[in-house]
Each structure stands twice: as C-alpha cells, then as structure tokens.
Amino acid sequence: MTASKTVIVLGADGYIGWPMAMHLSRLGYQTVAVDNMVRRRWDEEGGTFSLLPIASIEDRLARWHELTGKTIAFRDLDLCDGEALDELIAEWRPAAVVHFAEQRSAPFSMIDQEHAVRTQVNNIVGNLNLLFSLRKHAPDCHLIKLGSMGEYGCPNIDIEEGFITINHKGRSDRLPFPKTPHSFYHLSKVADSENIHFACRVWGLRSTDLNQGVVYGNATEDTALHPDLATRLDFDSVWGTALNRFCVQAATGNPITVYGRGGQTRGYLDVRDTMACITLALENPPTAGEYRVFNQFTEQFTLNQLADIVVAARKAHGFESEVVHLENPRVEMEEHYYNATHSSLLDLGLQPHYLANTLVDSMVSLVQQHADRVDPVLLERPSVTWKGGGNEYWKQYAGTSAQSRLREADAKMVQRALGAGAGSAAAHREESAAGAGGRS
Numbered sequence: 001m002t003a004s005k006t007v008i009v010l011g012a013d014g015y016i017g018w019p020m021a022m023h024l025s026r027l028g029y030q031t032v033a034v035d036n037m038v039r040r041r042w043d044e045e046g047g048t049f050s051l052l053p054i055a056s057i058e059d060r061l062a063r064w065h066e067l068t069g070k071t072i073a074f075r076d077l078d079l080c081d082g083e084a085l086d087e088l089i090a091e092w093r094p095a096a097v098v099h100f101a102e103q104r105s106a107p108f109s110m111i112d113q114e115h116a117v118r119t120q121v122n123n124i125v126g127n128l129n130l131l132f133s134l135r136k137h138a139p140d141c142h143l144i145k146l147g148s149m150g151e152y153g154c155p156n157i158d159i160e161e162g163f164i165t166i167n168h169k170g171r172s173d174r175l176p177f178p179k180t181p182h183s184f185y186h187l188s189k190v191a192d193s194e195n196i197h198f199a200c201r202v203w204g205l206r207s208t209d210l211n212q213g214v215v216y217g218n219a220t221e222d223t224a225l226h227p228d229l230a231t232r233l234d235f236d237s238v239w240g241t242a243l244n245r246f247c248v249q250a251a252t253g254n255p256i257t258v259y260g261r262g263g264q265t266r267g268y269l270d271v272r273d274t275m276a277c278i279t280l281a282l283e284n285p286p287t288a289g290e291y292r293v294f295n296q297f298t299e300q301f302t303l304n305q306l307a308d309i310v311v312a313a314r315k316a317h318g319f320e321s322e323v324v325h326l327e328n329p330r331v332e333m334e335e336h337y338y339n340a341t342h343s344s345l346l347d348l349g350l351q352p353h354y355l356a357n358t359l360v361d362s363m364v365s366l367v368q369q370h371a372d373r374v375d376p377v378l379l380e381r382p383s384v385t386w387k388g389g390g391n392e393y394w395k396q397y398a399g400t401s402a403q404s405r406l407r408e409a410d411a412k413m414v415q416r417a418l419g420a421g422a423g424s425a426a427a428h429r430e431e432s433a434a435g436a437g438g439r440s
C-alpha cells in the first residue's frame with residue numbers, strides 16, 4: 001500500500017507535472033506539488049499561451065479536492081532558492097521526488113545569451129540544490145529526474161540506456177553513453193545527468209534518470225474529469241512540439257510545416273505512458289548508490305512520418321491537408337540513422353499506447369473547440385533560429401501579453417455558444433472541420 005509514502009512533484013503546474021500530481025494523488029500517495037509558476041511568466045514574456053485554457057493552480061487544487069476528496073499540498077517555491085528547498089525536503093522527508101521543474105524548450109534556450117544562461121542556471125542550479133537538500137535531509141529518497149532523449153543527439157550507432165560497454169586498446173569498461181546534445185537546453189540536461197550520477201557514486205543517493213522522448217496528448221483519466229483539471233497544449237514554435245503543431249495546422253486548415261527535409265527521427269510517447277513509466281520507476285526503486293537510466297519513449301518517427309499520420313487521420317474524415325517544407329531554423333541532421341534501445345520500462349511492465357488515428361482525431365477535435373485562440377503567426381513562423389537566435393517574429397511578440405488577444409477569442413466562442421444554444425459545441429466543431437477542409 002502506498003498511502004503512507006510522500007512524493008514531491010517538482011514542476012507540478014506544468015504540462016506533465018500537473019497530470020502526474022493528480023495521478024499520484026489518485027494512487028494514494030501523499031502528494032506535494034511544487035512550482036514557482038515561472039512557465040506562466042515565460043508565456044507572458046514571449047506572448048505565447050496554451051491553446052487549451054488552463055486554470056490557476058489554486059482552482060486546479062480546489063477542483064481536484066472537490067471531485068475526489070483528495071488533497072494535494074502545494075508550495076510556491078523556486079528550486080534555485082537552496083534554503084527554501086532545504087526546508088521543503090526537511091519538512092516532508094519524501095520517499096521520492098519527481099523532478100520536472102526545468103526550462104524545457106530548446107528554442108527558448110537558443111534565443112540569445114541571456115536565455116541560454118537563464119536556462120542553464122535555472123536547470124543546473126535547481127537540480128544541484130536538490131541533490132544537496134536530499135543528501136542533508138532525505139538520503140534514502142528516490143530521485144526520479146526527467147532528462148531527455150535529446151541528450152544523446154543522433155549518433156550513427158544504436159543508443160543504449162545511459163551506459164555503453166567500450167573496448168579500448170585491450171581494456172573494457174561500462175561508461176556513460178557519449179552525448180552530442182541538440183541545444184543549450186539539452187546541454188543543461190546532460191550536466192544534470194552528470195551531477196546526479198556523481199551524487200549517487202559519491203554520496204550514495206539513489207536515482208532514476210528518465211531520458212524522455214517527446215510527449216503528446218492531453219487526456220489522462222484525471223484531466224478528463226473537468227475543464228479546470230486540463231493540462232496545457234502548446235502550439236507555437238517555441239513551446240509546441242512538432243506533433244502538436246501539425247495537429248493544430250490540420251485542424252485549422254493550415255499547411256503542415258515540416259522543418260527541412262523531415263528525416264529528423266525522435267522518440268515519442270503518449271502522456272498516459274509518461275504517467276505509467278514514472279509510476280513504474282517509483283514502484284521499483286533503485287538500490288542505495290544506484291544511478292540508472294531508462295530511455296522513456298515507446299515509438300520513433302521521422303517528422304515526415306508524423307506529418308503523414310496526421311494527413312491520413314484527416315483524410316479518413318474526408319479532409320485534405322497540405323504538407324510544406326520550411327527552411328530549417330535548427331542546425332540538425334535531416335536524414336540520419338536512429339535506433340534507441342528502450343526495453344527497461346517494457347521489462348518493468350509498461351503497456352504502451354501507440355500513436356493512432358484516434359489520438360490525432362481527439363487532438364484535432366480539442367483544437368477545433370478552441371480554434372479561435374489559434375494565432376497563425378505563432379503557429380506558422382519559427383521565431384528562433386539556431387544560428388541567429390530570436391528573429392523578427394520573436395521580437396514582434398516579446399512582451400506582448402496574450403491576455404487581451406485571448407479575451408477577444410474567448411468572447412467570440414462564448415457568443416457563438418450563446419447564439420447556437422445547447423448543441424453549440426458540436427455545431428462549432430463541425431463548422432471548424434468544414435472550414436479546415438475547405439481551406440486546405
């Protein structure tokens with residue numbers, strides 16, 4: 001029984017952290033949610049926003065309690081404040097900490113020097129503070145840290161789960177897998193991994209480093225309970241993943257924009273599988289001093305394959321979508337070998353949800369309910385390039401809070417709902433779908 005165990009979720013207001021906090025609370029863990037709300041401020045800074053309206057943390061927690069009778073404790077805390085973090089760990093002495101609380105956008109880290117520094121300080125210092133707090137107050141705690149498959153880059157050999165045995169000049173050793181990361185953000189994750197590995201070797205901490213692929217989907221058992229429990233859906237070029245952007249483009253009748261030739265291959269997983277993977281890691285902890293790495297994804301796709309999946313899903317409903325190739329804002333290989341091992345979580349019992357038309361259909365339908373909020377410039381135009389940083393689109397939106405723009409879009413939706421009466425949502429969905437098909 002898990003009821004007596006305390007788990008702290010760091011970054012619990014985020015896309016994955018919020019559903020994770022609810023999931024653990026549902027399972028009976030004493031769940032403590034921590035966030036400093038910086039992600040919402042970064043949205044204000046860049047003029048970006050979640051397509052799906054998200055409730056304040058206070059409303060989320062209250063709604064969760066009202067619907068389930070369960071309480072998630074909350075602390076507004078910055079991981080870079082070492083003293084506050086110390087107090088938190090000393091107060092709860094958790095059995096496990098799930099650490100999501102980082103700046104997680106590669107383009108954001110490439111805007112300019114200030115954003116690269118901010119990313120690395122936020123992520124590396126926050127993680128380092130956590131290691132010291134755990135050593136002091138909860139040395140047996142299981143640290144479950146979210147890393148990224150992007151730490152490895154795209155080597156021309158199979159990617160192993162964290163370690164590789166190397167034979168060199170007649171000697172052999174099992175060493176950390178070589179890393180060639182994609183961005184300053186991914187470099188911060190590599191530094192985190194090194195620091196955690198070191199803390200396990202030297203202080204005897206225990207940790208699971210989850211090199212996660214790109215996560216998609218918005219529906220978990222818990223987010224589906226009420227709109228106040230929804231998690232964010234990013235669609236812009238800084239925060240939105242390729243699959244999110246493709247679904248929003250297909251749903252709104254815009255061309256699907258693939259960066260470069262489209263052979264870029266990455267690992268992907270459904271957000272429901274993220275919940276399952278972290279729960280499996282939590283329930284099967286490493287031993288004291290052990291640092292283990294799991295590659296957390298279920299399927300790998302090229303960008304072209306993702307675009308084809310979205311096109312096919314729309315076609316099944318009679319809608320044509322166009323795919324166009326944009327000049328690649330990133331510096332990355334556009335055709336390459338990619339084969340990453342990901343058997344550890346399957347061995348622990350993971351039963352994956354594979355990417356299917358039904359998932360694309362549900363994302364498209366979600367987008368169509370909020371189509372008035374889509375900003376075509378944020379959706380279509382890459383605003384950061386790897387060589388030049390933030391470009392004219394970044395500058396156009398920087399500092400322009402999305403709130404007034406969103407108020408207009410939301411007012412339109414309400415008007416339509418009032419005008420169309422009870423069947424309005426379905427009517428709007430059909431109308432958007434018809435519009436999307438007509439334009440593309």
Ligand SMILES: NC(=O)c1ccc[n+]([C@@H]2O[C@H](COP(=O)([O-])OP(=O)(O)OC[C@H]3O[C@@H](n4cnc5c(N)ncnc54)[C@H](O)[C@@H]3O)[C@@H](O)[C@H]2O)c1
Pocket residue numbers: 010011012013014015016017034035036037038039040077078079080099100101102103104122126146147148149212213214215216241
């Ligand atoms: N979303 C993905 O596809 C994906 C893929 C691979 C890895 N990851 C990793 O998973 C984790 C969660 O990703 P996400 O998509 O939910 O990100 P997110 O940006 O939606 O959530 C991160 C949360 O952490 C908080 N945070 C950031 N810095 C903080 C600090 N110093 N102190 C306190 N809170 C802080 C933010 O306010 C935000 O709510 C990240 O570490 C990310 O790197 C995500």
